[in-house]
Amino acid sequence: MSYVTHLESAIDGTHLPHGELQTLHEGRPLWVRYDLEAVAAAMTKESVAKRDPTMWRYQELLPVDDDTKIASLGEGMTPLLRCERLGAALGLNDLWVKDESQLPTGSFKSRGLAMAVSRANELGVKSVAIPTAGNAGGAMAAYAARVGLDAYVFMPADTPIVNQYEAAYYGAEAFLVDGLITDCGAIVRDGTPHMGWFDVSTLKEPYRIEGKKTMGLELAEQSDWSLPDVILYPTGGGTGLIGMWKAFAELAEIGWLADERRPRMVSCQSDGCAPISTAWSKGERFAEPFPDAATAASGLRVPAAVGDFMILDAVNESGGQARDCPEAFLLAWARRASALEGIAFAPETGACIGVLEMLVEEKAIDPDERVVIFNTGAAQKYVEVIGAEPLSTLPDPVDWAAFSASTT
Amino acid sequence: MSYVTHLESAIDGTHLPHGELQTLHEGRPLWVRYDLEAVAAAMTKESVAKRDPTMWRYQELLPVDDDTKIASLGEGMTPLLRCERLGAALGLNDLWVKDESQLPTGSFKSRGLAMAVSRANELGVKSVAIPTAGNAGGAMAAYAARVGLDAYVFMPADTPIVNQYEAAYYGAEAFLVDGLITDCGAIVRDGTPHMGWFDVSTLKEPYRIEGKKTMGLELAEQSDWSLPDVILYPTGGGTGLIGMWKAFAELAEIGWLADERRPRMVSCQSDGCAPISTAWSKGERFAEPFPDAATAASGLRVPAAVGDFMILDAVNESGGQARDCPEAFLLAWARRASALEGIAFAPETGACIGVLEMLVEEKAIDPDERVVIFNTGAAQKYVEVIGAEPLSTLPDPVDWAAFSASTT
Numbered sequence: 001m002s003y004v005t006h007l008e009s010a011i012d013g014t015h016l017p018h019g020e021l022q023t024l025h026e027g028r029p030l031w032v033r034y035d036l037e038a039v040a041a042a043m044t045k046e047s048v049a050k051r052d053p054t055m056w057r058y059q060e061l062l063p064v065d066d067d068t069k070i071a072s073l074g075e076g077m078t079p080l081l082r083c084e085r086l087g088a089a090l091g092l093n094d095l096w097v098k099d100e101s102q103l104p105t106g107s108f109k110s111r112g113l114a115m116a117v118s119r120a121n122e123l124g125v126k127s128v129a130i131p132t133a134g135n136a137g138g139a140m141a142a143y144a145a146r147v148g149l150d151a152y153v154f155m156p157a158d159t160p161i162v163n164q165y166e167a168a169y170y171g172a173e174a175f176l177v178d179g180l181i182t183d184c185g186a187i188v189r190d191g192t193p194h195m196g197w198f199d200v201s202t203l204k205e206p207y208r209i210e211g212k213k214t215m216g217l218e219l220a221e222q223s224d225w226s227l228p229d230v231i232l233y234p235t236g237g238g239t240g241l242i243g244m245w246k247a248f249a250e251l252a253e254i255g256w257l258a259d260e261r262r263p264r265m266v267s268c269q270s271d272g273c274a275p276i277s278t279a280w281s282k283g284e285r286f287a288e289p290f291p292d293a294a295t296a297a298s299g300l301r302v303p304a305a306v307g308d309f310m311i312l313d314a315v316n317e318s319g320g321q322a323r324d325c326p327e328a329f330l331l332a333w334a335r336r337a338s339a340l341e342g343i344a345f346a347p348e349t350g351a352c353i354g355v356l357e358m359l360v361e362e363k364a365i366d367p368d369e370r371v372v373i374f375n376t377g378a379a380q381k382y383v384e385v386i387g388a389e390p391l392s393t394l395p396d397p398v399d400w401a402a403f404s405a406s407t408t
Numbered sequence: 409m410s411y412v413t414h415l416e417s418a419i420d421g422t423h424l425p426h427g428e429l430q431t432l433h434e435g436r437p438l439w440v441r442y443d444l445e446a447v448a449a450a451m452t453k454e455s456v457a458k459r460d461p462t463m464w465r466y467q468e469l470l471p472v473d474d475d476t477k478i479a480s481l482g483e484g485m486t487p488l489l490r491c492e493r494l495g496a497a498l499g500l501n502d503l504w505v506k507d508e509s510q511l512p513t514g515s516f517k518s519r520g521l522a523m524a525v526s527r528a529n530e531l532g533v534k535s536v537a538i539p540t541a542g543n544a545g546g547a548m549a550a551y552a553a554r555v556g557l558d559a560y561v562f563m564p565a566d567t568p569i570v571n572q573y574e575a576a577y578y579g580a581e582a583f584l585v586d587g588l589i590t591d592c593g594a595i596v597r598d599g600t601p602h603m604g605w606f607d608v609s610t611l612k613e614p615y616r617i618e619g620k621k622t623m624g625l626e627l628a629e630q631s632d633w634s635l636p637d638v639i640l641y642p643t644g645g646g647t648g649l650i651g652m653w654k655a656f657a658e659l660a661e662i663g664w665l666a667d668e669r670r671p672r673m674v675s676c677q678s679d680g681c682a683p684i685s686t687a688w689s690k691g692e693r694f695a696e697p698f699p700d701a702a703t704a705a706s707g708l709r710v711p712a713a714v715g716d717f718m719i720l721d722a723v724n725e726s727g728g729q730a731r732d733c734p735e736a737f738l739l740a741w742a743r744r745a746s747a748l749e750g751i752a753f754a755p756e757t758g759a760c761i762g763v764l765e766m767l768v769e770e771k772a773i774d775p776d777e778r779v780v781i782f783n784t785g786a787a788q789k790y791v792e793v794i795g796a797e798p799l800s801t802l803p804d805p806v807d808w809a810a811f812s813a814s815t816t
Contacts, residue, residue, distance in 0.1 A: 053485055391584050
């Protein structure tokens with residue numbers, strides 16, 4: 001049995017029971033709350049260290065009651081990689097990347113959807129549905145397949161092709177929609193009474209946050225329970241940033257953090273879709289829908305986030321910022337950083353690097369501070385982006401003098 | 409300092425020094441040999457268990473002298489996943505998949521190339537080159553970038569597009585060639601004296617085997633040092649199968665295996681490119697080049713393998729087989745298995761599942777035997793394969809009665 005006590009409305013604090021399926025309350029998300037005193041008594045750092053290197057090693061801080069219902073593909077304990085070359089390019093001496101591209105399905109979406117599908121499975125759901133404009137559809141399809149649930153995925157017609165095909169390859173019923181992700185969300189909502197789906201849209205059920213929370217738990221363990229100074233995180237729906245901030249609070253509550261320091265959380269967007277950074281710059285707690293959203297970073301193309309206030313609260317409590325990066329810069333940074341470090345940076349992560357460059361120039365970050373960027377997906381899944389520059393064909397025979405002159 | 413004592417020609421046993429760059433001897437590969445008595449004295453299972461979950465945890469059995477020269481992206485300790493649904497479809501009760509798609513760059517090539525690039529870096533190489541028809545080029549480019557080496561990648565023009573673009577995205581000089589991978593290999597050979605490259609082609613340097621060996625070390629540790637009954641492995645160049653068989657021999661030598669049992673090693677190919685299975689069926693130790701090689705499993709499109717005798721020796725010593733699967737079956741199995749388990753099976757792995765189906769039908773495998781399949785890459789990297797069935801666009805508005813009838 002888990003240590004969950006109840007669910008709590010993020011907008012008005014109402015308590016709701018966790019033993020049944022829940023979605024939004026008053027149109028806003030729910031927090032999962034635990035008996036942290038009991039968790040602190042049951043869980044030790046030493047016991048966690050001996051467990052398998054997956055996100056499930058933090059089981060006392062996770063909401064699943066019955067292990068046999070877990071949908072797992074071995075996700076978690078992604079590497080935290082020191083990046084000296086990229087750091088030098090940015091004027092930073094202690095830069096790290098947590099590389100979420102090495103998760104199942106090649107993106108960080110696996111964490112949230114492993115948890116959401118596990119809990120849905122545990123609560124008797126037979127069929128799950130999701131709107132997606134990027135990596136979430138494939139992740140949901142994979143975990144649904146893993147435990148034998150039916151899966152339905154709805155995507156805008158301009159969703160990256162790898163995301164389109166992977167969902168169907170994992171056996172989901174996958175469809176294109178003439179419209180935006182919001183139109184796909186409306187289809188899921190409309191179809192639910194007809195089809196008996198459970199809707200696992202971002203933050204519409206309470207458990208994707210708990211999956212994403214494990215990014216913060218892992219980062220803390222990998223940092224010997226002493227958190228970095230700054231975290232940069234690309235923000236679409238914002239579940240990861242919200243989840244990490246919750247993780248740090250829970251770790252503090254159970255007494256596991258080595259010191260009082262909390263990272264400044266920096267929410268990063270593209271100037272092609274910047275609702276959160278726009279709201280933050282105006283000092284507002286709720287974001288206006290961003291008009292004509294357009295960015296090659298498909299995961300950032302979320303014009304309206306139901307958890308906007310949860311993101312902005314976390315950013316502000318942490319002393320952080322919500323910023324956006326010019327679209328051209330984010331693409332250039334993702335490519336340049338991949339060549340500097342050998343990490344397959346997704347375009348979304350390019351936004352973090354672009355924002356980081358701005359913050360260093362503004363002296364909002366000190367060169368010796370420990371800075372962690374989350375690489376949320378594998379560049380290989382963005383064929384449209386990485387294929388922007390086609391390769392040339394070698395002449396036959398090769399003129400090696402000319403070849404040498406052209407490449408070195 | 410490593411425990412390597414020397415390199416040894418696989419074809420005639422000649423000893424060669426390991427402190428300098430080595431390629432082939434008499435046109436054939438080299439083994440890396442260790443002082444296994446010293447390894448046994450230095451290394452304990454308990455100390456390994458406490459190390460980071462990467463392939464470098466087996467450092468005493470690896471050839472790098474200077475840790476600071478290692479090119480690492482956190483590779484290794486990929487999950488070993490129980491597959492009950494796929495097992496049931498095949499009539500097997502104890503089927504597992506080791507999921508190498510979760511490595512950096514999304515394929516098993518990362519292990520070998522992390523090791524080859526690390527050793528090249530340690531031995532003073534500044535520039536590496538590779539011919540590739542699949543995932544190896546991107547992996548080499550990534551690890552070269554990680555330690556600041558120049559990288560050159562040569563690919564047939566019909567290489568999968570993600571593989572083409574990823575190499576350039578990681579900063580390599582990447583070119584298409586009108587021809588096969590053998591033509592690309594000739595270009596690397598011809599260009600080397602002009603360009604000062606080190607050639608990291610499959611088995612042309614001794615260390616890619618040592619990287620791939622870690623698949624066997626991890627499998628043994630994850631199996632509590634008691635090996636499975638059967639291993640199915642897709643075979644292009646064969647480094648992985650050779651490396652795992654070497655790993656098991658070294659583990660036996662240092663006394664770490666729980667029993668005498670060794671897996672029957674099954675080398676799996678497509679009938680569109682089946683040089684090893686053809687040689688095995690004729691009882692030969694060397695393979696003829698396979699004419700008109702054609703398979704969507706790009707990693708299997710290797711018509712001539714310089715390590716053919718090493719593959720066939722391992723297969724035969726183990727009491728295993730080398731088999732091929734009809735091309736249509738391998739594609740169908742990769743897709744079906746992905747939908748059954750939520751694992752992104754590469755087409756190469758489809759060949760293993762097709763061969764496994766044949767072996768079960770032939771009663772060459774007992775239903776209760778423990779069987780392990782290696783999934784060597786992420787299906788997401790094979791857009792041409794997973795995109796074979798384009799998605800349909802939903803009508804607006806949706807007729808839910810018709811939708812329900814068409815999908816359930």
